[in-house]
Amino acid sequence: MDRSKNYSSKWDELGKMYGRDDLLPLWVADMDFMSPKPVIEAIEARAKQGIYGYTSKPESYFESVARWMKKRHDWDVKTDWMIFSPGVVPALSFIVNALTHPGDKILVQSPVYYPFFKVIENNGRRVVNNPLLFNDGRYTMDFDDLEEKVKDPQVKLLFLCSPHNPVGRVWTEEELKKLGRICIDNNILIISDEIHQDILYPGVKHTPFASISEEFALNSITCTAPSKTFNLAGLQTSSIVIPNKIYYDVYKNFMTRIHLLRNNAFGLVALEAAYTYGEEWLDQFLEYLDGNLKTLSEGIEKDIPQIKIIKPEGTYLVWMNCRELGFDSKHLSDFMINKARLALDDGYWFGTGGEGFQRINLACPRAYVNEALTRLKKAVG
Known part of the structure; x- marks a missing residue:
């Protein structure tokens, strides 16, 4: 193209x-590929309406996300856990501002998606690195190093990249359980960027962090979007999953204060069409x-x-x-x-x-x- x-x-x-x-x-x-035909048709149909006023999300919007998560990842997601964001990176910034204070520390696992660093530092927080181990051509988490880093009471969050960009790991359930246990025991909230969750090679299974147990769900925020899956990044439409009502309310209140709770007209229909007809x-x-x-x-x-x-x-x-x-x-x-x-x-x-x-x-x-x-x-x- x-x-x-x-x-x-x-x-x-x-x-x-x-x-x-x-x-x-x-x-x-x-991607250098056209998005799915049903997505293009949904956008074209919306454009032909000729009125592009403020949007309102129908119930089917988040229901389409929930159906997709269940079918592709066996994750039972409730629609009242979900909230809109114009992107995953913006959501990370909103979360940092809503749930931490200037000077707080946030864990990353490098080498990792470089906007993580900018989100943390540009908002006056500090990066704490828990570098991945690299042996025999394969990356793993360094849990011994993590155990030491989480002892610092100023560490409040961990940014988890799952699947991991750029090293390509899809973390196993066992790895995620170990990570989750360490974070829960040390009062560290996990922010799981799962935007690449649908891009898997044959024989590989992605485990959503929050799907492992209720305890893990309540100690996590999951950032998802159809943008990588269906080449929709320019429509700036993501879904943030927050099972813990306390964190959900804090996040929603922050989004309300900055007046950023509505989709653009085309992202609204594109997400639902992608998750409904794009498989x-x-x-x-x-x-x-x-x-x-x-x-x-x-x-x-x-x-x-x-x-x-x-x-x-x-x-x-x-x-x-x-x-x-x-x-x-x-x-x-x-x-x-x-x-x-x-x-x-x-x-x-x-x-x-x-x-x-x-x-x-x-x-x-x-x-x-x-x-x-x-x-x-x-x-x-």
Whole structure:
């Protein structure tokens, strides 16, 4: 699909981000595919009404979210736990402001989605890092380090990335239980970003943190959205799940104070159409994505063995270990931009442990994957 007139940040902001416009953009986490046809039709039908006044959510809106969570993830979600947000990252900021005070500390597990750091620091809170362990090409949580970090009474929240961006882990129920127990025992509220929950590779199951037990549900806030699943990020429509009424009321009161409880007209109908009619499209996308991953992995292994793919269990983002190329972070970035002519996400953006890595987005036509391999092979020599 030609996105040159799509007002796409991925394509239109290459010069701003990378200093040149002739790169193959495989960075921003959206898809180079059209959204499901039922979603497009729902938006078109809404547009034809010609009146775009203030919106009101029908009961079917959150019911569609609940049905999806039950069918895809076996999670029984009550509609009165849900509340609107214009995005997951904005929701993280709202949560930080509503439930913590300036100077409080928030745990992250790097290398991790870099807006986590900005949300914390830009709101006057402090980052506490519980870095992931990396052994034999696989990432795990460092529970011993976490046990020490949670002893600090100023630590109030933990941002959980599940599935994890960028390393691609889909945490097991056992891992989540251990994490949850540590946090509950130390009065740490878990904020679980599960925006990538539907992007899973064959044989992998996502466990929503709040689905594990009532105790875990009451000590968590889950941030979800159809944006990654159905390529709807520009519609700015997310659902925040807050089973604990105390936290729900605090969050809702904050959103009421800033007058941000209504959807835009198109996000409203798009979410319901996606969750109601988009499953077949998603299954087709996941099959295609798996093919893209195999293409990338086989091409790297065959022609560019200096780069190692960290095999993802979830997300359409792939974490590539480029340390054997022998560059520091600055020169690795320059190599990818000016020699390979690829726009990727630099690993160091994701914090400690990301140095020497690059993140590539595979939610694109296979021709882009093959072109990226061609450029990389030529650049490495």
